[in-house]
Amino acid sequence: MLLAVATLAALAVWEGGHPQQTPAAHWSVALTIVAAVAVAVAAGRGRQHTPSRRWLASSARAAAGWRRAPQRAAGAAVWVLLVLAVIGWDMNSFVHQAHDLPTLSYLFGRVTRFRWGRALVFAAWLAAGAGLVAGCLVPRGRNGAGR
Amino acid sequence: MTAVVVGDVVWAVLAAAVGGWAVATALAGGRVPGVGAVARWFLQCWLGRAVLLAGWTEVGWHLFCQRP
DSSP states (O other): OHHHHHHHHHHHHHHHTSOTTSHHHHHHHHHHHHHHHHHHHHHHTTOOSSOHHHHHHHHHHHHHTGGGSHHHHHHHHHHHHHHHHHHHHHHHHHHHTOTTSOOHHHHHHHHHTSHHHHHHHHHHHHHHHHHHHHTTOOOTTOSSSOO | OOOOOHHHHHHHHHHHHHHHHHHHHHHTTTSSOOHHHHHHHHTTSHHHHHHHHHHHHHHHHIIIIIOO
16 A cells, blocks of 8 residues: 555656656556556456345435435535536636636646645545546445446 | 646536535535435445446546546
8 A cells, every 4th residue: 555655656756757748747648547546446356235226226215305304405505506606617618718717627738737736636636546447446246236 | 837728617617516516515414415325326336336336447548647
């Protein structure tokens, strides 16, 4: 675990020194993505909590029966609205291409143009990826789904 | 020094809304789904995990390779 964290931290520091136009930056990001997907498939085989079809069906049932837990439903609706607001405003800014309407990636660019800013944002992206790859896995054979 | 434009203000409001809601849900003691609950809901199965990984891939490629 410690070795994995140290490796990812070293990768982030190294990435910080490679601006986005460089082939090294492209290759390192592409290889990181390929590695993440490969590890997700290898580590997640037989360790998902629920089969996808059952997940979809139970989610649809929960949405349809929102009256049973109105507080939870309202909370989830607020998350959906916030995500839609962020995506919508980003699309609006992108379409208008105006100085007064910076996109989210332009704002991130104000940070990632600096070596340590790029390294820190890359480290945060790696941490998020690690969570998505290894998060919420159950021991093999205990998921009742076998997939 | 970069001048603050209207888009910056909107982003600040959105960031405050997202951050504020994340804190509010964390303080609600599980009565309302927070960031962790939403992530756990997606990560229950392959489909949800794949959706989040696809988003993570797009964000990473865009921020570190494409952003103008």
